[in-house]
Amino acid sequence: MNTATLLISCPDRKGLSAAIANFLYTYNANIVHADQHQDETENLFLMRVEWDVTDFSLDMSAFAAAFQPIADRFQMTWSVALSARRPKVAIFVSKYDHCLVDLLHRHKSGELRCDIPLIISNHEDCRGLADYYGIPYHVITVTKDNKAESEQAQRALLEASQIDLIVLARYMQVLSHEFTASYPQRVINIHHSFLPAFEGAKPYHRAFARGVKLIGATSHYVTEVLDDGPIIEQDVMRISHRDDIDMLIQKGRDLERMVLSRAVRAHLENRILVYAKKTVIFS
Amino acid sequence: MNTATLLISCPDRKGLSAAIANFLYTYNANIVHADQHQDETENLFLMRVEWDVTDFSLDMSAFAAAFQPIADRFQMTWSVALSARRPKVAIFVSKYDHCLVDLLHRHKSGELRCDIPLIISNHEDCRGLADYYGIPYHVITVTKDNKAESEQAQRALLEASQIDLIVLARYMQVLSHEFTASYPQRVINIHHSFLPAFEGAKPYHRAFARGVKLIGATSHYVTEVLDDGPIIEQDVMRISHRDDIDMLIQKGRDLERMVLSRAVRAHLENRILVYAKKTVIFS
Amino acid sequence: MNTATLLISCPDRKGLSAAIANFLYTYNANIVHADQHQDETENLFLMRVEWDVTDFSLDMSAFAAAFQPIADRFQMTWSVALSARRPKVAIFVSKYDHCLVDLLHRHKSGELRCDIPLIISNHEDCRGLADYYGIPYHVITVTKDNKAESEQAQRALLEASQIDLIVLARYMQVLSHEFTASYPQRVINIHHSFLPAFEGAKPYHRAFARGVKLIGATSHYVTEVLDDGPIIEQDVMRISHRDDIDMLIQKGRDLERMVLSRAVRAHLENRILVYAKKTVIFS
Amino acid sequence: MNTATLLISCPDRKGLSAAIANFLYTYNANIVHADQHQDETENLFLMRVEWDVTDFSLDMSAFAAAFQPIADRFQMTWSVALSARRPKVAIFVSKYDHCLVDLLHRHKSGELRCDIPLIISNHEDCRGLADYYGIPYHVITVTKDNKAESEQAQRALLEASQIDLIVLARYMQVLSHEFTASYPQRVINIHHSFLPAFEGAKPYHRAFARGVKLIGATSHYVTEVLDDGPIIEQDVMRISHRDDIDMLIQKGRDLERMVLSRAVRAHLENRILVYAKKTVIFS
Structure with a gap:
């Protein structure tokens, strides 16, 4: 239909x-x-x-x-x-491939109605996966010193493909304000904590140190304040004293891909309205 | 409002x-x-x-x-x-009081917008609780031989109070077809399993014997086929090998009261449409 | 056994x-x-x-x-x-009675193996409930100016009854360091957020403002740092844009009583070991 | 270690x-x-x-x-x-690839400590995926008439690779009693319902018709009675009236892969004891 x-x-x-x-x-x-x-x-x-x-x-x-x-x-x-017009989605990824695997498989199986003209990464690690799914994979190295140039190169690719939505699938670089301001409510990130708890770096380590009984993941639109954009989807998973940090990271991977894919899907199906720093997700 | x-x-x-x-x-x-x-x-x-x-x-x-x-x-x-017209609700209960406690406390706290003119039971056990909440408590003994008369007495009470909704809060008697036919989509039951699994008697015992990893509870409208009416709400809880039958029954109590109260609330807030043996629950 | x-x-x-x-x-x-x-x-x-x-x-x-x-x-x-020696538990409560109702009902039904020799409150509101369950109810008013004296009165009662565990069932006063230091790992509190998110006052309001998709509750041992003690139990519940603050508070009540009662039960069954600001909860 | x-x-x-x-x-x-x-x-x-x-x-x-x-x-x-001896696992699959994708990715990422010497299928569909992960893929066609021969061919492959565990990752054929009897507690299946509800064929269609509010998935050891073996893991997911059968099937895929991978992992980590048609899963 x-x-x-x-x-x-x-x-x-x-x-x-x-x-x-x-x-x-x-x-x-x-x-x-x-x-x-x-x-x-x-x-x-x-x-x-x-x-x-x-x-x-x-x-x-x-x-x-x-x-x-x-x-x-x-x-x-x-x-x-x-619905006949399939949005064009770019995926940004670093080395962790679990969200990318999930998104690409859901895309192939028809769950995510969109085109994915390109994947951008600051590392070579996920190229094999991109090749398997037949999606062009662009490596743009990011260093302390070349941030402006690397973003320029990224934006050139995005514009060339007329990208509608950018999905940060565990992309480990912080985008500049200029970048995110150019794609308002069009950059979705996955953060590996139950925001607003554990904003910033190493949330699993801090969750472990605090002794929480559940770990979480949060998908949100990226704004210029780190981990502060409107929340699209969150979920949690029970952990126990038997789970060390490595196990938290492993369990968290399941959360991250579920939460990110639900958020991307809600966006693609035009179910999200943003207001007052919040989202309405129509079911 | x-x-x-x-x-x-x-x-x-x-x-x-x-x-x-x-x-x-x-x-x-x-x-x-x-x-x-x-x-x-x-x-x-x-x-x-x-x-x-x-x-x-x-x-x-x-x-x-x-x-x-x-x-x-x-x-x-x-x-x-x-919303200004508060529905009149009758609660049926036997000996187990956990659902009754929960419903009466929610009612008192304003979560359930209704009047509760009476509680009907086949046992004296819950009278003290009814008294505490100031609700008339009627004991109508039910035996193998007096089912018709006892239902007649129950219906006289229901009619006298112009009851809109009957909530079976772990009422351990099966109502006759005549009775339920008189209150179509107006009798809500709580069954202590994840229907359609374990229909009928002793669901916790059968869940234990089958070795399921989650127990459930189901709230549904009562129809003339036992445990077969349109489902309003269900939920589950994880159990482990450390839980014996007594613990299943204990854990299940939490499920039963949550599931039943959500179903009653959805009914009272006019959120339920029944069609094709199913319910739509508007959120 | x-x-x-x-x-x-x-x-x-x-x-x-x-x-x-x-x-x-x-x-x-x-x-x-x-x-x-x-x-x-x-x-x-x-x-x-x-x-x-x-x-x-x-x-x-x-x-x-x-x-x-x-x-x-x-x-x-x-x-x-x-197990034959039943710990003596004091419950502190203010005006909200939902956790108290829950604890008293679980106690009566045998889920919580303990004696409850007294309830202490800074308000009269819950006296009827205490009376119904036959538990002495002591009102000790707390003001800005009488904190020391009121705590002295509280401690006299606790000592007279040889209290082993204090449960803060939505008690809206902060206990002094002297008080909590006298009961190390023996004061259990329920905080109405998924700690460490929303520490301090009005967590539901802040959760609403932040637009989270799940609300939480956390039960923890009280230490001298507010909302910072070792976490015993946490849980969350999904909310939607249809839920205003009043609804968050209502839904949260279910979370609070579930989470608090599980924590109290784990303590009473000697399932908790505290180390490194964390708890091990043996299942 | x-x-x-x-x-x-x-x-x-x-x-x-x-x-x-x-x-x-x-x-x-x-x-x-x-x-x-x-x-x-x-x-x-x-x-x-x-x-x-x-x-x-x-x-x-x-x-x-x-x-x-x-x-x-x-x-x-x-x-x-x-732990140094990695069990040898064979995966059986038909056309649905979601469980296979998940298992292979978890294997590659180190979550599943085992070797996977071969994948057996009755269809060509998943060969590309097997190739990407570098795992030999054997197609053995199964028809009404060649069941005995096809199982013989399968068992020859299993024996040649000294397979310890067989994972039925949505393999749409029923194995013979002789086959399963040869691998007691060594064949793990994923059934797409919350057993014992909806045993047998088309569980999502029957769940839809019954109007349940949660769908489930169950992973169990295969015995000679269909869908009746000891349950290893189960989980459920909430659905709504907005979900048609296609959406149930989609949502169910997430359940199936989570539940199956947890069961396989518990087996590989020697956490499962079977007794009295039940399992103990040590955490």
Whole structure:
């Protein structure tokens, strides 16, 4: 089924639902899912509506023009996406390959509806895997001294492939503010702790030292403040006194790939709205 | 906030969302939550919409008359409930008091929006608890021979209090078909297994014998087939070889009260739609 | 079954297991559980062994004298407890009663093997509940100015009842260092976050503001640093954008009582060893 | 660290712990983990003990002869394994590759300590994956008519490689009784339901029809009764009304690979004792 998905956030007002429903009905939309939420504290209206475009009588290239008057009337922030248009995703990776393996296998099996035109790494380690899945693998070495040039090279690749989303699959370099500012809500990271606990480096070591009974992983959009962006997905796993740091790292790998893949999937399926440093994840 | 909640299921057709949204907008409804789902297999439209009735210009006593034309047009099965009208709940219990303790404490703390005019039991054991919470406690002994009379006595009490919902909080008697048929989708039971595993008697003993690694509990509407009604909520808990049957029963108590209370709450908040022997639980 | 439980921690050395097993065998112990763990990083030997004392030929009053030579040889920190001796527990509570309800019900149902000679509160709110369960309820008002006197009054009560364990069941006052130092590893608190995230006040509000996808609760021994003592048990629960702060607080109540009761139970069953600011919880 | 692991089950008797501990101490064993459990119902003693063999003064080739007198005295069923000896594992797979991908990646990353000399399949589909990981891939077609011959060919391969463990990674053929009887407690299967619910074919379809709120997966040893062998590991995942059968199958893949890999790992680390159609999994 080819569907269109409309995401809307705006000040809450009466008549919003009716205006949107009528607009879609006018063009004969066959709605397959709709979910709306009102945030009382922020007085916000948040909505996701998805419809089958088979019988939709409005050409999607004309959608923006047709919808804008309603958007203006209600001061909407909105976006629309077609399931037929597969987003272009770049994966950044360093040496740890467990998230990459997972993403590539899910992509191949059809779980992640996107194209992956390239993988960028600061190391050669994962090239074999990229080759197996037939995805171009670019090594751009990053040092203390060449950060600006390396990011320039990365951005050239991203622009050449018209990348929509960047997934940091345990990429061990911090991106510059300029970089992340160029891809707002379009860079997803996986952090190996239950944020906001253990922000920054070596979270498993610190979790071990603190003696927590559960370890966690958090996927979030990258902003200019490290490990502080809007959280998309989190999960935890029970550990015991028998688990040393190596075992925490091993168990954590399962968490990391589950949490990252769920976050990427929610993004690709246009289920995420960001507001007030938080996310709404429509189910 | 005083809200109204409309639950709708009907054959899926274009224009449904618009018709409902327009109807509500006509009377100046301030929608606070709306969620709709289309079941493709069954070609069903399923919706829950909740609005603040403060500015609603249609008197709720006139709602049915005003809405029925739309309901007829789309062949809707529908119901509307006001949060201001607290449903009347009867709890049935035998000797085990853990679910009863939990329900009464949640009720007192305001988590369960309902009135509880009576508790019915076939034993005296829980009378002290009922007294503490100030709820009339009726003992109706049930034997092999007096089932019909005891049910008659129970139903007289239920009718006298105009009971909307019956919660079987580990009530150890099987109700007759006549009884359950009189309260369709209005009797909630808790079964101490992860249904459909271990239907019937002694599920913990059978779980122990089978060597399962998780035990479960299931809350469902009671139908005339034992342990076969539409499932509302389920959950599980990990066990180990160190847990003997007594420990399974103990651990299971936590599961039972969590699962039952979530199911009762979903019912009281009008979040449940039943179709095709399944439930939709709107979140 | 009346059992004895021996908890041991000491520098790891060969022959430890044999020395302990031989000692127990000499006196005809019937071991029902034994679990030992070696912490390589700290070079520690940690053990819990539990035996049926029915046929044990050493009078338990003579145990210490008989065992001390072995303890000295291996520099053991050790303790032994008899299941027949029920620890004496004091519960501290303020206004929130959900943890208290839970502990008292578990106590009554036999899940928590202990005596509860008294409840201490800075408010009258929970007196009815204490009365229902037949437990003396002492109100000791705490103000900015009377902290020292109020603690003195509390400690007089604790000493009069020879209290072994203090459970802070959402007690909203910070105990002084003198107080907690007098009860090392004998004061258990429940904190309503997944520590070390959201230490200190109003964790649900901060969790809401940060937009986490799971809320947590942590039970720990109280030390002189707030929310920093050795963690005994933690758990989490999924939340969604539909949950406002009130709902977080409600959902959190279920977490708090589960986590606190598991921690108290582990303590009462002598399953906890503390070392290096961590706990080993023998299962 | 090179360790030896001893697994013991026998009738419970006093002196067992001392006899085993003394035996190990006699030969200067440095115990790193020990865990014992008494099953009262069956009057069984169950133990796992693991020691560093660096200083162990008994040559492991002479272990059996030295230990047998103790084993005889206590009627022990026992086995000993060296971590240095990597078990040989054969993986059987059909067309679904998600479990295979997972096992091979875990193997490569060092999580599964074993050798995988061969993969056997009734289809060509997974050959590319096997090639990528450098593991010989044998296709043995199975039809209604050639079952005996195909099993003969499979067993010839298994015997040639001296296979210790067979992992059915979504292998869609039922093995004959002769086959499974030849590998008792050495064939691990993954079933895509929470057994004993939905034994047999199409469990996701039946779970969907029944309207369960959680789906599960179960890993078990294969016996001659289908889906009835001793359960090693189980887990579940929450689903909602928004999940159609395809989504159940997708979500289930994550469960299947987690559950299967944990079971295989427990087996490889000699953590499993089977008795009374159940397993003890030492943690």
